[in-house]
Amino acid sequence: MRLRKLTLRHFRNVGFAALEFSGRQQFLVGANGQGKTNLLEAAGFLTALRSFRTTENKLLVGHTQHTAAIACELEHERLGETRVTIKLRHDGKELWCDQARVTRLADHLGKFPTVVFSSQDLQLVRGSPAGRRRWLDLTLAAMDPGYFGALQKFSRALAGRNALLKAGRAVDGELGAFEQILAAAAAELIGLRASGLQALGAQLKASYAKLCDDAEPAGLGYEPNFDEPSAEALLARLEAGRERDRQMRTTLVGPHRDDFHFSVRHTAARDFASEGQQRSLVLALRLAQAAWFQEKSGVRPVMLADDVLGELDPARRRRFWAAIDPASQVLATGTALPDGELGAWQIFEVADGAFVEKPARVEAIP
Amino acid sequence: MTPAFEKLQKHLKQLPGLGYRSSERIALHLLVEKPGQLPALVAALEEAARAVRRCARCGNLAEAEHCAICADERRDRSVVCVVEHVPDLVAIERSGAYRGSYHVLHGKLSPIHGVGPDDLNVAALRARIESGEVAELILALSNDVEGEATCHYLTEHLPAGRDVRITRIGFGLPSGGGVLYADSVTLKSALDGRRTYH
Numbered sequence: 001m002r003l004r005k006l007t008l009r010h011f012r013n014v015g016f017a018a019l020e021f022s023g024r025q026q027f028l029v030g031a032n033g034q035g036k037t038n039l040l041e042a043a044g045f046l047t048a049l050r051s052f053r054t055t056e057n058k059l060l061v062g063h064t065q066h067t068a069a070i071a072c073e074l075e076h077e078r079l080g081e082t083r084v085t086i087k088l089r090h091d092g093k094e095l096w097c098d099q100a101r102v103t104r105l106a107d108h109l110g111k112f113p114t115v116v117f118s119s120q121d122l123q124l125v126r127g128s129p130a131g132r133r134r135w136l137d138l139t140l141a142a143m144d145p146g147y148f149g150a151l152q153k154f155s156r157a158l159a160g161r162n163a164l165l166k167a168g169r170a171v172d173g174e175l176g177a178f179e180q181i182l183a184a185a186a187a188e189l190i191g192l193r194a195s196g197l198q199a200l201g202a203q204l205k206a207s208y209a210k211l212c213d214d215a216e217p218a219g220l221g222y223e224p225n226f227d228e229p230s231a232e233a234l235l236a237r238l239e240a241g242r243e244r245d246r247q248m249r250t251t252l253v254g255p256h257r258d259d260f261h262f263s264v265r266h267t268a269a270r271d272f273a274s275e276g277q278q279r280s281l282v283l284a285l286r287l288a289q290a291a292w293f294q295e296k297s298g299v300r301p302v303m304l305a306d307d308v309l310g311e312l313d314p315a316r317r318r319r320f321w322a323a324i325d326p327a328s329q330v331l332a333t334g335t336a337l338p339d340g341e342l343g344a345w346q347i348f349e350v351a352d353g354a355f356v357e358k359p360a361r362v363e364a365i366p
Numbered sequence: 367m368t369p370a371f372e373k374l375q376k377h378l379k380q381l382p383g384l385g386y387r388s389s390e391r392i393a394l395h396l397l398v399e400k401p402g403q404l405p406a407l408v409a410a411l412e413e414a415a416r417a418v419r420r421c422a423r424c425g426n427l428a429e430a431e432h433c434a435i436c437a438d439e440r441r442d443r444s445v446v447c448v449v450e451h452v453p454d455l456v457a458i459e460r461s462g463a464y465r466g467s468y469h470v471l472h473g474k475l476s477p478i479h480g481v482g483p484d485d486l487n488v489a490a491l492r493a494r495i496e497s498g499e500v501a502e503l504i505l506a507l508s509n510d511v512e513g514e515a516t517c518h519y520l521t522e523h524l525p526a527g528r529d530v531r532i533t534r535i536g537f538g539l540p541s542g543g544g545v546l547y548a549d550s551v552t553l554k555s556a557l558d559g560r561r562t563y564h
Contacts, residue, residue, distance in 0.1 A: 104549055104551075106549065106550055106551060107549055107550065145550040145551070145554070146554065149550075149551055149554065153511055156510075156511040156512075157511050157515070159478055160475075160476070160477045160478060160511065160512070160515060161477070163477035163478045164477040167477065167480070169482070173483070173519060173522065173523050174475065174477070174482060174483060174519065176518070176519075176522065177475060177515040177516070177518040177519035177522070178477070178511075178515050178518075180515075180518045181511055181514050181515055181518070
């Protein structure tokens, strides 16, 4: 997939911007706080109608404005030339794809894959399980409508069971009605997470080997809260745990408490890996995600590199660059222009929410 | 606007589907544009409020102890189709494909909205099954988590020891519609619910 034209209106600090992209490498350069990341955020919004920085729509709409809009023209491997428009309000969003309104997220999810590389990614290794689960859910749901369906069903049934527990009037009959749905959806999720993490782990191992010369094997390990992917077993466990759940007023067992870890040389990266190893791991994870998207859907994701080039030393930067699929479009940001060795870029200068394309450098004639 | 007008408008606005503009329009229509229709409307409201009640057997709208469907001797009382609301019943009736009787729950289990089994018309259903007249229950509840939970609840909490066959209506492609236009969730349930072709 290639983004050809991106238009923003009232999106964060960008009043209006219309960018036309040519070639496969675009670089947004400017001082901090000028709106570089906002543009990447808008491009990333296409994939799952979610921002990689916030869960609140309100923050995406410019100050004193009611609606924001992202419009995008792109070339797609399966759909050809496509136009996607997203309208954002404080309390909701609207999606249009080639002039047709899309009302079900399930029909859209994963069609327009992007992969974000951001400095916040380090939290995937070090941060709380909730962040990892969010990443895992979005990644798996983007490629598998079955996963998305099971996740929705699970969340709804869990909300029902927890509401009963919270109200303090949870009788067995009612709990049981929701547990049956909960257990079946949970078993599906556990199975799909296990196989998904295995496939992503294999991709991560390959990309990590490309980033780091020393052949230390890296991987992902699933830590399910309940490790049998069997609806009957989980149902029995939920029934047995009712008394404790009533006291805690919430459901204590299930995939909503799952986690996974990164490993290097078979030890947990969170505790033992160096800063540099952890950085390489998250880059490898994003590369793995991109490779997996492409393998599953046949669509090449657009890479959104938010200020990652600046954080890497020249040797690592070169290896990272070599690891990216040479046919993928890359949208990158930074406070300084990238080295010449990373190829030719189309450059936009960013200042106070305005984007100005810099004319292409004229090569000096020797 | 006058105080009485505003009072009327406020009451209209509380009705489902009406916002500020539409309630204002209806109030103006009733009081200014067609005041001649007003007495008939008031009389109809009063009469309906007096006469319409729930059928003692199935929960459908009725003007006697039993609704028109329950009173109809030609309807098969041994087959009971369980629905959430009266409009669901009307939709099935309109299809003309069903000659059994109904049972209206007036809702579905929804702990998030504080709806439990005691808020639903379950006791009357239990009584019907205990009387031994029911041979089959068709659960025609919505295809979502709450609808499914209600189905589970009913299957497990109806009187035991009665030989009642319980089925749930199928989910799949709409008639006359191609596979191409169905969304992925519907296609999945259509695949899950496939039948052997003889």
